Amino acid sequence: MLLCVAVAIVRMKDLLAVVMLLGVYGLLSASFFVTMDAVDVAFTEASVGAGISTVLMLTTIAMTGRNESAPPYKHLLALVLVVMTGALLVYGTMDMPYFGFAEAPANLHVAPRYIQDSMAEVGVPNLVTAVLASYRGFDTFGEVMVIFTAGLGVLALLGLAKPPKDGDAEIDLLHDKLHEQHLVLRVVCKMLIPFILLFALYVQFHGDFGPGGGFQAGVIFAAAIILYGMLFGLSTARRVINQPLVLLLSGIGAMLYGMVGVVSMLKGGDFLDYSVLLSDPIAGQHLGILLIELGVGITVASVMVIIFFNFAGRIEYLQRKRSRDKQG
Amino acid sequence: MDVIISSIGGLFLLLGGIIAIIGGIGVLRFPDFYTRMHAAGVGDTLVTGLILVGLILQMPEWLVVIKLIIILFMTLFINPTSSHALTKTAFQNGLLPVLHKKEEANKGDAGPSTR
Amino acid sequence: MLIAATLAILVVMFLAFIRGYIGPTFYDRILAVNMFGTKTVLFICLLGFVMGRPEFLDIAMVYALINFISVIAILRYSGSFDERRPPGNRKSIGRDV
Numbered sequence: 001m002l003l004c005v006a007v008a009i010v011r012m013k014d015l016l017a018v019v020m021l022l023g024v025y026g027l028l029s030a031s032f033f034v035t036m037d038a039v040d041v042a043f044t045e046a047s048v049g050a051g052i053s054t055v056l057m058l059t060t061i062a063m064t065g066r067n068e069s070a071p072p073y074k075h076l077l078a079l080v081l082v083v084m085t086g087a088l089l090v091y092g093t094m095d096m097p098y099f100g101f102a103e104a105p106a107n108l109h110v111a112p113r114y115i116q117d118s119m120a121e122v123g124v125p126n127l128v129t130a131v132l133a134s135y136r137g138f139d140t141f142g143e144v145m146v147i148f149t150a151g152l153g154v155l156a157l158l159g160l161a162k163p164p165k166d167g168d169a170e171i172d173l174l175h176d177k178l179h180e181q182h183l184v185l186r187v188v189c190k191m192l193i194p195f196i197l198l199f200a201l202y203v204q205f206h207g208d209f210g211p212g213g214g215f216q217a218g219v220i221f222a223a224a225i226i227l228y229g230m231l232f233g234l235s236t237a238r239r240v241i242n243q244p245l246v247l248l249l250s251g252i253g254a255m256l257y258g259m260v261g262v263v264s265m266l267k268g269g270d271f272l273d274y275s276v277l278l279s280d281p282i283a284g285q286h287l288g289i290l291l292i293e294l295g296v297g298i299t300v301a302s303v304m305v306i307i308f309f310n311f312a313g314r315i316e317y318l319q320r321k322r323s324r325d326k327q328g
Numbered sequence: 329m330d331v332i333i334s335s336i337g338g339l340f341l342l343l344g345g346i347i348a349i350i351g352g353i354g355v356l357r358f359p360d361f362y363t364r365m366h367a368a369g370v371g372d373t374l375v376t377g378l379i380l381v382g383l384i385l386q387m388p389e390w391l392v393v394i395k396l397i398i399i400l401f402m403t404l405f406i407n408p409t410s411s412h413a414l415t416k417t418a419f420q421n422g423l424l425p426v427l428h429k430k431e432e433a434n435k436g437d438a439g440p441s442t443r
Numbered sequence: 444m445l446i447a448a449t450l451a452i453l454v455v456m457f458l459a460f461i462r463g464y465i466g467p468t469f470y471d472r473i474l475a476v477n478m479f480g481t482k483t484v485l486f487i488c489l490l491g492f493v494m495g496r497p498e499f500l501d502i503a504m505v506y507a508l509i510n511f512i513s514v515i516a517i518l519r520y521s522g523s524f525d526e527r528r529p530p531g532n533r534k535s536i537g538r539d540v
Contacts, residue, residue, distance in 0.1 A: 001457060008464050016469065016521060020476045023513055024460065027483045030506070034490050034499060042487075043502050051509030055516040062520040181420070185515070188409045195402075196508055203501065210498045220505060223512050230519045315520065338444035345451030348482070352458035355478065361470050364462070368474050372481045379448060379485050383492055395500040399488070399507060403481070406511045410477055417518050418470040 002028055015066055019057045026050030039211040040128045047219040052304060055226060059311035063318065123282040124208045124289060132213070133289040137272040141257055143215075144296050148254045151303035155247075158310055182231070189231050196224040204297050208286075214293040218300025225301075226308050234309065234316055243309070246302045253299030260291050330387060337385025344378035347371060360426040361418060369411035376403045449489045456482045473517055480510030 005025045012018050026049035033042035101107070114131055122130040132140055204217030229237035261272040269276035274288025351371025358364045380400045384393055456479055463475030484503045491499030 001460065005460065014469075016517070017463075017472050020472055020517065021463065024463065024476060024479055027480065027506070030502070031483055031486055031490075034487055034502065037494065037496070039496070039498055039502065042499075043505065046502055046506045047509060050506070051513060054513045058516050058520045182413065182416070185409060185413050188405060189515075192402075192405065192508075192511075199504065199508070203505070206501075211501055216505070220508070223509065227512050227515065230515060341444050341448040345448040348455045348485075349451050352455035355462050355475070356458055361468055361474070364471065364474060368459075368478045372478055376481060376485060379452075380488070382448075383488060386492065388492075388497060392497040392500065395497075395504070396488070399484070399500065399504055402504065402507055403484070406507060407481065410511055410514045413515065413518055414470060414473055414477070418468075423468065423470060 002032070013067055015061050016058070019054055019061060022057070023050050023054040026053065040126075040132075040213065043211045043216050047216050047223075051223060052219050052226075055223075056304075056307060056311065059308065059315060062315050063311065122285045122289075124286070126208055126210060128211075129207050129213055129289065129293075133292055134274060134285055137261075137274075137288075137292065140292070140296070141261070141272070144254050144257055144299050147303050148250060148299055151250055151306050154307050154310060158314070186231055189227055193224050193228055196227070197221060200224065200301075204293065205290075207293055208289065214296030215300055217293075218297040219304065221297070221301040222304035222308070225305050229308065229312060234312055238309070241305065246305050246309075250299055250302035250306060253295045253297070253302065256295035256298070257292050260288055260295070264288070333385050333387060337382045337387075340378050340382030340385065344375045344382060347378065348375040351375065361423060362415065362425045365411060365415055369407065373403065373407045376400070376407070445489060445493050449486065449493060452482050452486045452489065456486065469521070473514060476517075477510065477514050480506065480513070484510070 002025065005021055005028060009018055009021045009025065012021070026045060030042045030046040030050060033039075033045060114127060114135065118124070118127055118130045118135075122134045124130045124134075200217045200220040203212040203220060204214060207213035207217075225237070225241060228240070260274075260277075264273045264276050265271050267276045272288075274285045275281035277284035277287050348371065351367050354367030354371065355364050358367055377400065380396050380403075384396050459475045459478040459482065463472050463479065466472045466475060484507045487499050487503045487506065491497050491503075
């Protein structure tokens, strides 16, 4: 079914339908990961790939335009090149060991060490969190930096969307219209948003024991704020969520991660070696994982909120300009 | 006792699966958006309720039961709300339901029920 | 019984996807995606029970919330949320909005 969805995405010209089908593709991938027993990956795919990506791409399409223009000629040479590259890649994978093969090198040296020794060395029941946060903590640091750089890139390219100084009466009129038309939606969302925030906190701190962790929690937190911003209007959301605070928080999260590494260096260990943080190495590992997951969650949530407010601010500006042109 | 409760849960699961397929066929075969909305919205919520109750009756441990109850309540809030929002937006943007039979639509495109 | 319900939900997911591909108007496609999402929530719950790993319920909860937020986002940013348009021909509704 993934193949059908992929073909449908390529063939359709209406970009809104394409975005929805991308959401469907993300969902199917998440279900596929669930059948392969990879729970953390499925969690991240469901929240990021099928949720936040859809919302952010929709805001982009609302700004750029809805229909894809037909290409002037058919790119046959490109098709032939892509098919040949794909065939070569598939031919290359034939030499690899089978899926789950017990004698594969990855399963002989690395995986048994993690499976057998991680409980004694790190003490965290969820093996994936132990590998992600402790054994490969430096790679996760790189991931957080990538997300932070993405937020910086959006801000550098599009600038800070400043709230308008004039037109408060227009915004109030828009909000009254939204309020009278979508009362049911607003009331239900007001009831749901506290639970979504609470669920985000649960996922953040439960990452040691079940699927979860910083990335997924940050995305869910941002999703709650995005829901509020979509339904109650951006000016109300800006009054609730202070913009400079969010910008500061995105930096603080990445810095928290780096500071944990520096503190462990100052205490005599290597960079990001959590065993030296406290007197008991296992407790030190727990503290280190807690702090870095918190840093990851804070950065991811604030970067998503920044990107959303930036895009949505432009959309509101365009909509107001359009309605003003229609009236005057 | 446990076997009886588990088999009643299995019955709920089977019923949920059958109603899901009926709802899916309905979404494909109904003639209009609003009728398809009925099939999808009502069918979805009912199927979710039945299947989650069936899973609760399989007697897992108490934390799993609490999580299933939370998902059930969340779906009971969320599904009707999104159906309402979708239908209201469609209606306010001028999509009208098919009201007359197909023979009367041959009178021309001026009527509200064109296909 | 669990496996029968899982297969039934899988069939319905495929039917919803067909409606999403065919659906003549834009709202049919949103309907299909919403239905696909709800069925995925059930699919993940059932898979968790079939494979004996109840941690999947967290994913199902996240997915239910994300599905709701995605549908609201689609409605909000499709240019048709806060306007009233006059009733019109069904064909133009499907292409325009």
